Amino acid sequence: SQTIHQWPATLVQPVGSPLSLECTVEGTSNPNLYWYRQAAGRGLQLLFYSVGIGQISSEVPQNLSASRPQDRQFILSSKKLLLSDSGFYLCAWRDLMTGSSYEQYFGPGTRLTVT
Amino acid sequence: AQKITQTQPGMFVQEKEAVTLDCTYDTSDQSYGLFWYKQPSSGEMIFLIYQGSYDEQNATEGRYSLNFQKARKSANLVISASQLGDSAMYFCAMREGPNFGNEKLTFGTGTRLTIIP
Numbered sequence: 340s341q342t343i344h345q346w347p348a349t350l351v352q353p354v355g356s357p358l359s360l361e362c363t364v365e366g367t368s369n370p371n372l373y374w375y376r377q378a379a380g381r382g383l384q385l386l387f388y389s390v391g392i393g394q395i396s397s398e399v400p401q402n403l404s405a406s407r408p409q410d411r412q413f414i415l416s417s418k419k420l421l422l423s424d425s426g427f428y429l430c431a432w433r434d435l436m437t438g439s440s441y442e443q444y445f446g447p448g449t450r451l452t453v454t
Numbered sequence: 455a456q457k458i459t460q461t462q463p464g465m466f467v468q469e470k471e472a473v474t475l476d477c478t479y480d481t482s483d484q485s486y487g488l489f490w491y492k493q494p495s496s497g498e499m500i501f502l503i504y505q506g507s508y509d510e511q512n513a514t515e516g517r518y519s520l521n522f523q524k525a526r527k528s529a530n531l532v533i534s535a536s537q538l539g540d541s542a543m544y545f546c547a548m549r550e551g552p553n554f555g556n557e558k559l560t561f562g563t564g565t566r567l568t569i570i571p
Contacts, residue, residue, distance in 0.1 A: 371557060382458075382545055382561035383499070390557070398558060427497060433557075441487055441506070441553055445499035 341366035343446040358417040362430030372413040458562035477546030
């Protein structure tokens with residue numbers, strides 16, 4: 340069965356520091372991968388998605404970037420964090436190879452607090 | 455205009471009762487998909503149910519059903535025989551356009567459901 344991992348689970352970083360959040364998926368090949376952010380008490384906002392290695396689409400211009408160095412690895416980065424980057428970051432995947440390919444499945448999330 | 459509107463910020467329901475969570479959407483696309491996700495206090499988003507715009511039957515998954523009224527642009531989630539474990543945030547989401555090639559899900563602001571014993 341498919342599993343999605345995210346780490347770290349929680350992170351407290353000072354303003355201006357770099358960021359690297361990692362997401363890996365097991366049990367599937369060539370998934371679509373997604374990064375979402377959820378501000379406190381709000382819905383999810385799509386940040387980036389990837390349909391293949393090295394292919395990144397950005398939905399929201401900001402100081403974040405994403406990379407997909409391997410088929411099942413998706414990384415969210417920042418060179419200098421802002422206070423407004425605080426939130427709950429969720430990675431998700433979608434399997435286009437099986438019959439049911441409509442829904443996205445989410446990881447456990449990383450709670451980021453920028454101080 | 456908001457793409458997805460969830461007008462109930464919070465709901466309290468007695469255990470074993472049925473509950474309906476409201477969702478209205480706005481799109482000019484003929485092909486689109488509607489989703490419901492559950493987010494417990496742990497934070498993980500759990501997929502519940504999907505309805506395609508061309509699906510003639512309302513989607514059902516166990517105790518979950520989606521009351522799809524296309525002309526009204528509403529996609530309400532119905533949970534039958536509610537349980538204490540149903541207490542969570544519930545999000546409605548929409549994909550505009552055909553299933554393949556359209557990756558963006560737009561989420562509503564959610565409804566916090568609390569089941570009372």
